[in-house]
Amino acid sequence: MNMTVKQKLKDRLGRAAEMAGLLRRDLRSKMVVVTFHRVNDWMEQDGITCGSAKFEAFCNFFRTHFQIVRLSEQVAGCRAGRFMGGTLSITFDDGYRDNFEVAAPILRRLGLPAAFFVTTGFLGTDYIPPWDRHLARQPGWMSWDQVRALRDQDFEIGAHTDLHVNLAAMEPSAIRTELTRCRTKFKQELGELPALFAYPFGGQENISTCSIELVREVGFQCCLGAFGGVNRSGADPFHLNRISIGGWYATPHQFALEVLLRRA
Numbered sequence: 104m105n106m107t108v109k110q111k112l113k114d115r116l117g118r119a120a121e122m123a124g125l126l127r128r129d130l131r132s133k134m135v136v137v138t139f140h141r142v143n144d145w146m147e148q149d150g151i152t153c154g155s156a157k158f159e160a161f162c163n164f165f166r167t168h169f170q171i172v173r174l175s176e177q178v179a180g181c182r183a184g185r186f187m188g189g190t191l192s193i194t195f196d197d198g199y200r201d202n203f204e205v206a207a208p209i210l211r212r213l214g215l216p217a218a219f220f221v222t223t224g225f226l227g228t229d230y231i232p233p234w235d236r237h238l239a240r241q242p243g244w245m246s247w248d249q250v251r252a253l254r255d256q257d258f259e260i261g262a263h264t265d266l267h268v269n270l271a272a273m274e275p276s277a278i279r280t281e282l283t284r285c286r287t288k289f290k291q292e293l294g295e296l297p298a299l300f301a302y303p304f305g306g307q308e309n310i311s312t313c314s315i316e317l318v319r320e321v322g323f324q325c326c327l328g329a330f331g332g333v334n335r336s337g338a339d340p341f342h343l344n345r346i347s348i349g350g351w352y353a354t355p356h357q358f359a360l361e362v363l364l365r366r367a
């Protein structure tokens with residue numbers, strides 16, 4: 104992949120910070136959640152698509168610099184007031200089929216936990232979301248069988264609404280209906296209700312106070328955005344930030360520099 108001048112510079116600065124020992128000291132105080140969308144080698148790399156070698160390089164970097172834990176462990180730690188600095192959890196949004204076919208085998212080989220946030224209304228369908236309409240070949244969604252297989256492989260499955268809606272633009276009754284429909288499908292297909300929730304789109308403008316309250320009220324234990332940023336240990340589980348790894352970060356050291364510069 105060709106790196107931009109900016110990406111190259113950030114990669115170099117990240118490497119320099121690592122050599123100076125800054126990274127090691129800094130990362131210990133931050134709780135990080137990263138998110139991926141697609142991991143495969145047949146699509147062009149873009150904002151939400153990451154090649155398998157790059158994905159593995161990031162995983163190895165995470166292993167070297169953080170204690171990789173389950174997202175639910177970070178959430179439980181925050182709730183209990185335990186120190187969670189230096190931990191990182193890996194998440195995936197939307198429910199793309201390559202999560203099962205490409206990412207999960209790499210994670211299993213490396214022995215790493217992860218949480219997969221699935222859009223229940225997309226699973227097992229040919230639905231093409233607006234952001235994928237330009238693609239000549241569709242990446243496709245996982246089936247519920249594949250999601251169950253991930254669960255049985257000890258990965259965590261979280262909710263990403265039923266139809267990937269913008270909750271901040273909806274009336275409370277519609278939000279409740281959307282969340283409940285998603286939870287009901289979890290119960291039917293996985294035999295249990297989901298505890299983890301990640302906002303569709305995940306920008307600050309997609310997250311409203313009202314929707315956070317409803318997410319809490321229907322029974323979730325956390326809400327995750329995707330607009331970047333790190334968390335301090337003991338952060339409110341209903342206001343967790345995530346860093347999205349796609350085309351934005353060309354290398355793990357560029358990502359590391361970003362973490363270093365962010366205040367928890």
Ligand SMILES: [Zn+2]
Pocket residue numbers: 196197263267302303304
């Ligand atoms: Zn999404």
